[in-house]
Amino acid sequence: MNDKAIDSRMFIANVRGTPRFGNNIVGVLNQSDPVVVTGEQVGDRWLPCSVTLDGEQRDVFVSKNVLRDQVSPAKERxxxxxxxxxxxFDKGNAKEHHSPHFNFVGEFWQAIPLNLDGKDRDVPWSAAFISFCVKTARGYSGFKFAAAHSKYAHQAIRRRNENVDGPYWGFRINEHKPQLGDMVCRSRAGSGATYDFALNNDAFKSHCDIVVRIAKDHVVTIGGNVRHSVSKTNYAINSNGFLEGNGKVYAVLRNNR
Incomplete structure (x- = not known):
C-alpha cells in the first residue's frame, strides 16, 4: 500500500464513488490533501483510495493523473x-485590503513580527507571507525571517557557496531543477538582481514564490502580495527541467528539509 498526496492540475481533484467518469462525484480534494492508495489500478486510470471528506474516512476512486508521491513531511507541511x-484568499480573488483578508495579512506580518496589516498598502507583504508559511510549517530552523526576500535569498546563496547547512540553499537557474517546496526568486521593480549580486548583497528589490506543483513545461508556485492577494504563478521550464527565467528569475532556493 503506497502513501500518496493529491496534486491536481487545477489545484482541485474530484473523487468518485465508482471508477469512471459520470455523475458519480462524491467529493473534492484540494492540492496536498493526503490520499492513501489501497489497491491496484482499475481500468486505464482509476485508483482505489482512502480519503477524508467532511471529517469522515471514505473509500473512493481517484484518477492516477492527479496523484504524486509524497515528499518530506516538512515540505508537505x-x-x-x-x-x-x-x-x-478565495484562490487569489480576495484582495488584501478587504475584510476579513486585511486581518489575514496582519497575521503574516506577525511572523516577523511587525504590527501591520493589509490596509498598509504602501508596504509590500510578500516576504511576510513567505516567513509566515515557513514558520507555520515548522522544521526550518535557521531560516532568515524578514520583511524583504533579499534577506533570506542572500542567506541561502551564501550558505550554498560556503557549504554551510541550512533549510535552503540558493542555486543559479541552470544548476538546480525546481522541486516541490523550493522557491523561485526573481528581480522586481527594475532592480536587475542577479545571482552574483544576491551573493554579495542582502538589500535589493526581489520577490519569491513557493513551488507547489511540477508540470511538464512549467512549475506552479504560490506567493503573497501577488495581484494584491495570495495567488498562483506559473514559471516556464525547459525540456531538461530547468527554469527558463526570462531574464528576471535569478535563483532557485532548494528546500533542504
Missing amino acids: LMRECVKQWLR
Whole structure:
C-alpha cells in the first residue's frame, strides 16, 4: 500500500464513488490533501483510495493523473500551508485590503513580527507571507525571517557557496531543477538582481514564490502580495527541467528539509 498526496492540475481533484467518469462525484480534494492508495489500478486510470471528506474516512476512486508521491513531511507541511492561505484568499480573488483578508495579512506580518496589516498598502507583504508559511510549517530552523526576500535569498546563496547547512540553499537557474517546496526568486521593480549580486548583497528589490506543483513545461508556485492577494504563478521550464527565467528569475532556493 503506497502513501500518496493529491496534486491536481487545477489545484482541485474530484473523487468518485465508482471508477469512471459520470455523475458519480462524491467529493473534492484540494492540492496536498493526503490520499492513501489501497489497491491496484482499475481500468486505464482509476485508483482505489482512502480519503477524508467532511471529517469522515471514505473509500473512493481517484484518477492516477492527479496523484504524486509524497515528499518530506516538512515540505508537505509547507505546501499545505501555502494552499491553505490560497484558499483563504478565495484562490487569489480576495484582495488584501478587504475584510476579513486585511486581518489575514496582519497575521503574516506577525511572523516577523511587525504590527501591520493589509490596509498598509504602501508596504509590500510578500516576504511576510513567505516567513509566515515557513514558520507555520515548522522544521526550518535557521531560516532568515524578514520583511524583504533579499534577506533570506542572500542567506541561502551564501550558505550554498560556503557549504554551510541550512533549510535552503540558493542555486543559479541552470544548476538546480525546481522541486516541490523550493522557491523561485526573481528581480522586481527594475532592480536587475542577479545571482552574483544576491551573493554579495542582502538589500535589493526581489520577490519569491513557493513551488507547489511540477508540470511538464512549467512549475506552479504560490506567493503573497501577488495581484494584491495570495495567488498562483506559473514559471516556464525547459525540456531538461530547468527554469527558463526570462531574464528576471535569478535563483532557485532548494528546500533542504
